[in-house]
Amino acid sequence: MxxxxxxxxxxxxxxxxxxxxxxxxxxxxxxxxxxxxxxxxxxxxxxxTPPDEVNTAMLKAIGDDSTALHSYAPDEGLPELISEIKSKLKRENNLDKDLEVIVTPGANAAYMNCVLTLLDENDLAVVFKPYYFNHVMAIQMTRGNDAILEGPIDEDGYPSISWLQEQLEEKQGRIKMVTITNPGNPTGVSIPTSKLSEIITLCGKHGAYAVFDCTYEQFDHIRANSVEIESEDGSTFSGFKCFSDEHVINIFSFSKGYAMAGFRVGYIAVNTCGETGKDVYEQMVKVQDTIPICTSRISQHGALGALSAGKQWVDKKVKxxxxxxxxxxxxxxxxxxxxxxxxxxxxxxxxxxxxxxxxxxxxxxxxxxxxxxxxxxxxxxxxxxxxxxxxxxxxxxxxxxxxxxxxxxxxx
CATH class of the missing domain: 3.90.1150.10 (Aspartate Aminotransferase, domain 1)
Structure with missing residues (x-):
């Protein structure tokens, strides 16, 4: 029986x-x-729908590289896509330090990579309520409800920094990961750069990783995180401000602005200027290899096409x-x-x-x-x-x- x-x-x-x-x-x-x-x-x-360049890039890949499309891509992503993503991060996000990139099957997979890489069994992860349900689900199914510490937002919809400071001091190193989605899902709020800087400083002081989900980077309607970046020709370019501190991990997605939700392409940017960042990247590649192995080759070619269409294409759609x-x-x-x-x-x-x-x-x-x-x-x-x-x-x-x-x- x-x-x-x-x-x-x-x-x-x-x-x-x-x-x-x-x-x-x-x-x-x-x-x-x-x-x-x-x-x-x-x-x-x-x-x-996605820009025409997405289909063009995939069709070209089928014609030029059809014998390779059936095979595994490198765990971290196609070299040519990683190169273009790094250029985009410098051009649009003011991230130009020692970055390593991992291309993931969407931003949700990127977040799961972070959860599995950063959290041990007795560690705590902070999310601010209201939270993005898939973030909480990732922590629940891998570390359990006891690993989640829910923080409040203030009347403006921003994470409560005073609460975070109290918890980081009280928990004495147990908090290993603080998640911020900006612009916010589900709040629909763009958090000012000054507030984000305070959170990053607190996390660094208390030994916690700050995981920033930047999926909605092109949807900062009030330009709360706008930064003027100088382009190669000397002109200035308005981008979305991100942070390159070693304890900050940035997540991005092609699903929203480029309308590529079904292609499942996101990516993680990790600062590897020091041993901490290098370790995060190396351990995260293990996670990637264990779950998806790699992101679909044909989708990565589509993402290359999207980047060639550029932020200006997205900005017109968002308007x-x-x-x-x-x-x-x-x-x-x-x-x-x-x-x-x-x-x-x-x-x-x-x-x-x-x-x-x-x-x-x-x-x-x-x-x-x-x-x-x-x-x-x-x-x-x-x-x-x-x-x-x-x-x-x-x-x-x-x-x-x-x-x-x-x-x-x-x-x-």
Whole structure:
């Protein structure tokens, strides 16, 4: 007789994937909207498609390098892509020191690399609530809930630096990793460079790594992290300020600005000027080799094409979100508290006290043809997260109108 088998307790206690849940709700109620459609303001995707250079680069790779496409790429990424990424980091992010780059299957895989590389069993990892659910899920399923230390944000939506200082002093070296997503998911807030500098200083003083998820670097709408960088021809270029301290690890993605979510390409930049950074890079390559081995070759060629299109291409696309962002802000204007709109592609809103965000989310899909993310999955039950980049401006205005009506009816 077979003994009872069970799955991992850590995985059981990990958050359910909320994007999957919302897609299931959309499927459940699609039959009610056959004459129209359900608009998703849930998953963080952009409505545009990748630049033409992506397809051109992949087709060229198929013609020129088809015999190599079936084979493994180097663990850390194709040399030509790494070279272009390093040029981009210097050109757009003011990162020009001794950097090493690891190309990953998206930013989520990059973050998992950081979790597995940096955290021992009894270490603590700080996230600020509301948090990006996949960050917390990565820590939960590998180190467990006890490894997570949830910090508050202040009234501006910025991480509480006073709280972080207290915890770093109190925990006496147990905190090994502090995660900052900037611009923020799910907050939709761009954190000023001055605040980030304070966090980096505190982490360095207390022996903690600062992991910066810069997935939304091109979506810094208020230019809170803008830096003027001198180009090779002597002209100045407006970039997104990043930090090259040895205890800072920066994560980037092609999924958002370049609309390459399905290609699964992200990357990690590690400062290897000293022994600490060199060790992080070497150990992280082990993690990469153990899980994906490498990022798909054809996707990496697509990423090369995206970089050739450049930041200017992305900036023009991001500018088109202004109309939809304002429409969503207007739709949420009747709520008690709103945060976001200054960065990334999100706005969060507080529901009336006692209202269940999960029940509201299902009602919005069923009766109003709108999907959002319940705040429960971001550590804030009683709130909702709304994405405004999923739809072109005309459709986003229709979706915003439905959302405003649904919240008025359900929250009154």
């Amino acid at each position: 077979m003994q009872n088998l069970s799955t991992s307790t850590k995985v059981q206690e990990t958050l359910d994937p909320c994007v999957v849940l919302m897609k299931q709700l959309i499927s459940k109620y699609n039959h009610l909207w056959v004459d129209e459609k359900i608009y998703s303001l849930a998953q963080g995707v952009v409505y545009w 088109t979100l202004d109309v939809g962002r304002q429409a969503i802000l207007d739709a949420l204007s009747g709520m008690e508290i709103i945060i976001g709109g200054s960065g990334a592609m999100y706005v969060m809103a507080k529901l009336p006290d006692g209202m269940d965000d999960m029940i509201l989310a299902e009602r919005l899909v069923e009766s109003y043809g709108i999907a959002i993310i319940p705040g429960k999955f971001c550590g804030l039950p009683g709130w909702i997260r709304v994405c405004y980049s999923n739809l072109p401006s005309d459709e986003c205005k229709i979706a915003a109108k439905r959302l405003k009506t649904g919240l008025r009816d359900l929250c009154s």
